[in-house]
Amino acid sequence: MLYLSGVFIAFFLTFLLLTKRNKSSADFILCGWLFTIGVNLLTHYLFLTHQYKEYPSFILLGFTLPLLYGPFLYLYVRKQTSPKPFSAVQLLHFLPFVICNLSFLSFYMAPFDERVSIFKHEGREFKIELLFRLYGIYISGIIYVIISLFILYRFRKNMVQQFSNTEKINFKWLLYLIIWIGLIWGLVLWNDNANIIYGAVAVFIMWLGYFGIKQVQVFNYSNSFFTAEESLTKVITSPIAIGEDKKYQKSGLTQENIDDIHCRLLEVLNEEKPFVNPNLTLNELSQLLKVHPNYLSQVINSKENKNFYELINEKRIEEFLHKISEPESRQYTFLAIAFECGFNSKTSFNRNFKKYMGITPTEYQKKL
Incomplete structure (x- = not known):
């Protein structure tokens, strides 16, 4: 029920963002991030309930989705604290996710029964690829959390040189968001129990949903403040x-x-x-x-x-x-x-x- 609640909230928030008027680039980034988390939780739920026998490729794809958390966090923080338009070059941050899935290309192209068999044997044929995925998630999480904290710190340090009121742009909620992701990555590094990790992700989604209700600027915040920086x-x-x-x-x-x-x-x-x-x-x-x-x-x-x-x-x-x-x-x-x-x-x-x-x-x- 915890996983399913997290999935429902993630998709519901995604729907709210998609139907929002005057969506900003940050809204689209957050929308993609929430949808990714929802799919990730859903695939883990399907794996726990042994439904990999029906959706092996979908579940494997879900296992690689944590590689997107760091890039989404970085792009979201960057967009919220800078007026610079989104650049196609920034899509390179998603390259590790693409490379990781390409390493599993032989799995995706294998017959259905063979893919199910690989899951039953815990992916013994793809030990190296799975190790690459795991360390990729570790490195990605650490690097992007540190970079996001630095970007936010630099913005909050310099905003008194540009703004006369800082209450609406101090981004404390953004700091909490980064801390949450950092805690989840701490669990990834120091805890081998995937259920605890994904449980924390589900709670994170619930917290984000509550925070979105209490702090409207998470979803309705305007970047008009940043014309000064631009x-x-x-x-x-x-x-x-x-x-x-x-x-x-x-x-x-x-x-x-x-x-x-x-x-x-x-x-x-x-x-x-x-x-x-x-x-x-x-x-x-x-x-x-x-x-x-x-x-x-x-x-x-x-x-x-x-x-x-x-x-x-x-x-x-x-x-x-x-x-x-x-x-x-x-x-x-x-x-x-x-x-x-x-x-x-x-x-x-x-x-x-x-x-x-x-x-x-x-x-x-x-x-x-």
Whole structure:
């Protein structure tokens, strides 16, 4: 029942993703991954119930499917944390799966009775191929979990340079997903009982289903946040305050450029207050100033001794303090005013308020 429940949930989630509107590349990757897990669990269930006598080739194919877990994990994490379009070159990650199945080509082409006989004798004729499959799964799992963790770590480390609100893009759920896969691979490496391993996979599917219900962004998350990162590769050209300064274009910023951009930055922040947009990105602010996002980030770091995230949220706190000092704001709650100033969650507001003021909003309110 555990296996069948996992199979049902995997296929059900696959169906939900296929019927979802405005599907992203990440949705298609997750869809393929869930379907693969569902088929893998189904083939193991058929093997346990001795139905290999009816579906020997299908079951063997299922035994090679764990070679796809690592590539799917890597591609999913990469797509969720990068705006770069899917490339056909990335299909090379599935090459080990293809090679593994080609090594069993003689099995697939053998007569039906012979294939059943091979299963009955535990694949004695394919000991080398089965060993190749096993170590391929080991190596694939370890490598792709490590690479996925590195990609996620790098993204989470750098996102404060590009985004003013990080609650919706911190990808904690993605970290949990990688940890889950890592634990399953730990079982593969240190446990010889296939039932325990596939049982863990079934529980993983159930957990993912529950998580998908509780955390909608797993299946409905938009990549609109990543336009900032994508535009980092594009130079925004403008004659405003930059002119044709070759040193600015080729050798980096001069001190005069830095001072000019910083001056215009403070002017825009104080007069136009773009920080009230809860999803303000470095790219959007750089477009207002008509400078390259990398240059703007450099100016913020050097002149303000802050990253983009810290600067924008500091401005939001300053705007909040200004608003609560106005008599007409007394009819509103602190949180309502905080949302008006650009914060998108109570947690984000409380954390940044305490960092800037040294006390919590509640403690500050008691002093008024």
